[in-house]
Amino acid sequence: MRVVRSLDELLTLPRDREVNGFQARVTLMLEIPEFSRPVLMRAQNALNCLQERCGRVAGAGCMLISLLAGVSMVQHDNGSLFGWRALAGLTAVLVVSFAVGIAAKWIALAITRWQFAYRCRAQFHMLSMLMPR
Numbered sequence: 001m002r003v004v005r006s007l008d009e010l011l012t013l014p015r016d017r018e019v020n021g022f023q024a025r026v027t028l029m030l031e032i033p034e035f036s037r038p039v040l041m042r043a044q045n046a047l048n049c050l051q052e053r054c055g056r057v058a059g060a061g062c063m064l065i066s067l068l069a070g071v072s073m074v075q076h077d078n079g080s081l082f083g084w085r086a087l088a089g090l091t092a093v094l095v096v097s098f099a100v101g102i103a104a105k106w107i108a109l110a111i112t113r114w115q116f117a118y119r120c121r122a123q124f125h126m127l128s129m130l131m132p133r
Contacts, residue, residue: 003029007131010124013047014117022109025051034132043123050116055108063101070097 002019004010010030014020019028027048030040070093078086 001029002026003031005031005033007032007124007127010120010127013120014113019051020113020116022106022113024054027051032127035127035130039127039130043127046123047116047119050112050119053108053112055105055112058108059101059105062104063097066100067093067097070094 002013002016004013013028017023018026028044028051030044030047032040071090074086074089074093075081078089080086081090
């Protein structure tokens with residue numbers, strides 16, 4: 001868990017690989033003394049809901065679609081799925097579908113990183129407008 005104690009730290013979060021990386025991300029806890037607990041909890045929840053995304057659904061969905069499309073193409077091109085040519089085609093379909101799944105996962109993670117950076121800036125602006133003077 002990463003504890004954020006100032007507004008300046010909030011702006012540096014998108015560059016932190018533990019918080020906004022392509023691997024497992026840590027959750028955030030905002031403890032900025034100038035703000036009330038409900039305000040900090042709303043900002044913290046807005047940022048932490050993105051931390052749980054990891055691209056598995058996008059990768060699995062794209063892999064399944066490409067796998068089904070490839071198998072149907074191999075079945076259409078070959079009379080039987082038990083020949084050597086069909087086996088080679090199914091192997092190629094399997095490799096390509098894994099590659100498509102991995103690419104979809106990485107694209108989903110990149111989009112989540114952009115969304116996290118945008119939300120960090122939005123929460124910074126919202127909290128800076130609420131800052132007591």
